[in-house]
Amino acid sequence: MGLNDPLPVQYIRYVRNALLGDLGRSYHSNKPVASEVASRFPTTLRLTIAGTIIAVIIGVPVGIISAVKQYSIIDSVSLVVSMIFTSMPSFWLGLMLILVFSLKFNMFPATGGDTWRHFILPSFALAAASMASLIRMTRSTMLEVIRQDYIRTARAKGASEKQVVFRHALPNALLPVVTVIGLNFGRQLGGAIVTETVFAMPGIGMLMVNGIRSRDTPIVMASVLFAAILAGAVNLIVDIIYTFIDPRVKSEFVKG
Secondary structure (H helix, E strand, C coil): CCCCCCHHHHHHHHHHHHHCCCCCECCCCCCEHHHHHHHHHHHHHHHHHHHHHHHHHHHHHHHHHHHHCCCCHHHHHHHHHHHHHHHCCHHHHHHHHHHHHHHHCCCCCCCCCCCHHHHHHHHHHHHHHHHHHHHHHHHHHHHHHHCCHHHHHHHHCCCCHHHHHHHHHHHHHHHHHHHHHHHHHHHHHHHHHHHHHHHCCCCHHHHHHHHHHCCCHHHHHHHHHHHHHHHHHHHHHHHHHHHHHCHHHHHCCCCC
């Protein structure tokens, strides 16, 4: 295994082999680590995408409504709910969801990842914290934009409240929200470790936990490396999306 070589030599060898797609072999199964990670990645990706979609579908509209109806009952309830979800550990929420919806009402399966029904509870458990941050971020950015002079001018010209919110305010408030969505996506890839363990889902998170328990170093290193590369790629995609949301970003790099 080359463990007798100096650490710099081992590191250079690992990086060279990783660039060639060789992440070593598992100590436990003696299978290539790359194939082990690749077989588990679809489950983690589906879980993360589902969690992100739930967070965006609920968090962004609720944040917009909270900003438009500031200090209303809806605003107060949304802020309280977001604070609760922010402070609630995902593993505890997952256990409560299993107790209520799996054991008591028998609505959804508690473990596994074979069908779409297996992803409902873990997706919501994974999305809770991201949904709360999206509610707060969307609300704060919308409030900041709504107080701008051009919004007051649009209202003075006779634009309806719907046009003011969706045509003038929302596009300018989306940049920070998209940033939070991208960061949450990368964070959920790491948070999926806890969620997959609670729901016993065959993803990269569960693979990493099993690798830690069995001291399977190549599995753990490959899982962490893969998650880090994927998070970096998501941040790059978010930067590219900026140019489509706000033309001012693109104009900074276009020569006149």
